[in-house]
Amino acid sequence: MNATILRRQLAERLAAVEDRLAAACRKAGRCRDEVTLVGVTKTVSTEMAAGLVDLGVVNLGESRPQELWRKAPVLPRSVVWHLIGHLQRNKVERTLPLVEWIHSVDSLRLLEALEHEAAKQKRIAKVLLEVNASHESSKHGFVPADVTGLSPALGKLKHVQVHGLMTMAALEEDAERCRPTFAALRDLRDRLRQESGLALEHLSMGMSNDYAVAVEEGATMVRIGSALFQGVTA
Numbered sequence: 291m292n293a294t295i296l297r298r299q300l301a302e303r304l305a306a307v308e309d310r311l312a313a314a315c316r317k318a319g320r321c322r323d324e325v326t327l328v329g330v331t332k333t334v335s336t337e338m339a340a341g342l343v344d345l346g347v348v349n350l351g352e353s354r355p356q357e358l359w360r361k362a363p364v365l366p367r368s369v370v371w372h373l374i375g376h377l378q379r380n381k382v383e384r385t386l387p388l389v390e391w392i393h394s395v396d397s398l399r400l401l402e403a404l405e406h407e408a409a410k411q412k413r414i415a416k417v418l419l420e421v422n423a424s425h426e427s428s429k430h431g432f433v434p435a436d437v438t439g440l441s442p443a444l445g446k447l448k449h450v451q452v453h454g455l456m457t458m459a460a461l462e463e464d465a466e467r468c469r470p471t472f473a474a475l476r477d478l479r480d481r482l483r484q485e486s487g488l489a490l491e492h493l494s495m496g497m498s499n500d501y502a503v504a505v506e507e508g509a510t511m512v513r514i515g516s517a518l519f520q521g522v523t524a
């Protein structure tokens with residue numbers, strides 16, 4: 291692989307994503323630094339992921355714990371890792387020390403397993419609750435109607451900090467059709483905030499297809515893979 295060409299291609303992709311992010315922020319009257327770009331490296335090599343880090347993207351996301359275990363040790367220690375996919379309870383012990391953020395807490399049992407393991411490891415786990423806001427049966431996540439009811443359970447956590455909500459919109463050709471899903475996640479966050487008294491400052495929503503709309507609807511973390519990497523083949 292020719293490193294110079296790779297770097298140039300990646301830099302172009304990143305610049306295009308940054309342009310759209312900046313435009314979406316402007317349109318919504320938000321500051322660019324209110325939105326964290328998480329580069330999703332699940333489909334690319336560690337070499338390619340390292341190329342993105344070299345360009346200044348320090349937040350990287352993986353959807354499979356095993357892939358995160360594999361990549362994290364060989365990438366720079368400066369990387370802030372985000373687990374964005376389903377976490378089985380038997381993988382909590384090994385994943386917790388490697389990640390700064392877990393976006394994909396999708397059950398009370400997982401929340402309890404994280405509390406238990408974080409206490410054991412004397413860590414604080416920073417998490418988001420995944421919500422199946424698009425109501426697709428194929429998706430993980432809490433049912434929206436159940437989320438405010440989680441408030442008492444959240445109040446008992448000592449080693450897990452819940453910082454907000456995460457969702458995946460349905461795949462739509464027209465990103466505008468994802469807007470109601472994102473708006474619904476924001477409303478749900480507002481209600482859970484009222485109910486729980488937690489700050490819940492984060493909304494992780496928006497992928498390659500729909501991140502501009504998600505930013506307009508209040509996303510603070512966007513998770514972008516293919517817009518950065520697809521077709522980068524040096």
Ligand SMILES: *Cc1c(COP(=O)(O)O)cnc(C)c1O
Nearest residue numbers: 330353374497498513514515516
């Ligand atoms: C793969 C993935 C993404 C990135 O998707 P792209 O469409 O490639 O940007 C974001 N979030 C989650 C949970 C994913 O699994």
